[in-house]
Amino acid sequence: MYKLPRPTFKLILAALATAAFTSSATASNKNSDERQALLLTTAERALVLTEMRLFLASVQAIVEGVSKDNLPLIIKAARKVGAQAQPEMPASLTQKLPLGFKKLGHDTHKKFDMLALDAEQLGDPQYSLQQLSKLMNNCVACHATYKISLKQN
Numbered sequence: 001m002y003k004l005p006r007p008t009f010k011l012i013l014a015a016l017a018t019a020a021f022t023s024s025a026t027a028s029n030k031n032s033d034e035r036q037a038l039l040l041t042t043a044e045r046a047l048v049l050t051e052m053r054l055f056l057a058s059v060q061a062i063v064e065g066v067s068k069d070n071l072p073l074i075i076k077a078a079r080k081v082g083a084q085a086q087p088e089m090p091a092s093l094t095q096k097l098p099l100g101f102k103k104l105g106h107d108t109h110k111k112f113d114m115l116a117l118d119a120e121q122l123g124d125p126q127y128s129l130q131q132l133s134k135l136m137n138n139c140v141a142c143h144a145t146y147k148i149s150l151k152q153n
Contacts, residue, residue: 036098037149044093045148051105054081055139058112062132066125074128078116083109104142111135 040048061077064070079085086109094102115131118124 033147035145035147037147038097038101039149039151040093040096041151044090044096045150047087047089047093048148051087055108059132059136059139062115062128066129066132069125071119071123071125071128074119074125075116078112078119078128081109082113082116084113085109098146101142101146104138108135108138108142111138 038048058077058081061080062074065073065077083106111131112135115128115135118131119128
């Protein structure tokens with residue numbers, strides 16, 4: 001069984017904690033939060049947040065797969081949020097989303113697809129972890145750039 005080296009595991013935890021802290025710290029200080037607001041209805045917000053939760057669940061499963069040298073888990077988790085699994089968004093929502101947001105989302109789905117394909121073809125969990133690290137730059141960039149705000153009626 002493959003064990004994730006302790007420094008690598010600590011690095012992953014630090015990166016996740018930093019991303020979470022940066023996003024929540026920025027959001028908690030409304031005076032300094034200069035992120036672009038996405039004005040969404042409650043239903044639209046729920047769709048976007050559901051997709052982000054799916055990304056996060058897949059990231060956790062990929063990290064678990066790497067830590068257990070479990071390539072099928074890595075592949076399954078990455079495919080779960082690849083381009084083919086991308087949820088259908090209503091036209092009303094996609095029209096509201098900025099091009100940069102849509103590009104990041106599309107690229108993130110593609111990166112999950114590539115991670116699954118490479119895990120399947122190369123069979124190297126450490127390479128999958130490297131890909132995941134690069135993929136998560138999209139998550140950090142998106143959360144640093146955008147915030148979801150409820151549209152006031």
